[in-house]
Amino acid sequence: MSKYYRTARIALTSLALTGLAACANLAQVPPGTPYAEVLTQFGKPNFTCPQAGGGQRVIWTQQPMGQYAWGTNVGTDGRVGQVVPLLTDQHFKVLEVGEWGPERVRCEFGPPARIEETGLGEKREVVWSYRYKENGVWNSLMYVYMSRDGSKLTHFHPGPDPMYDDEKFMWR
Secondary structure (H helix, E strand, O other), X not given: OOHHHHHHHHHHHHHHHHHHHHHHHHHOOOOOOEHHHHHHHHOOOOEEEEOOOOOEEEEEEOOOOOOOEEEEEEOOOOEEOXXXXXXXXXXXXXXXXXXXXXXXXXXXXXXXXXXXXXXXXXXXXXXXXXXXXXXXOEEEEEEEEEOOOOOOEEEEEEEEOHHHOHHHHOOO
């Protein structure tokens, strides 16, 4: 293993642990906390979406390189709802119910790590990939497939994250 690779791996591990500490604290924010107080403590979210009837959805995400995101809704009264981890197997199950277009997916999970196209001809689809820890353990991507024109969710499934494939470093 090269010296550069070891140094980079240690730095990334440190950064990940720092991020996990922040996430753990975000999870402890009680529902009803004033949003201004959450902003003071954790900083501005990376992503926001307006909600029907007022209020907004706010997301703190580590995408495109990290594996964690936390979200909550801020009511018209300026108070937050429950802060929940978004990039989990359990939370991705919300995609099983109802119609999901790209804006709804983005407002639920935040922006993806990658957006690509896959398939040929009539089977061509747009794929959004979210980095996360599958079952809280494995470095994975959740692949969220949108129709050929990118307008609606067709299916989703997890798979290994090639970014963590150590075999590509074996020959150095």
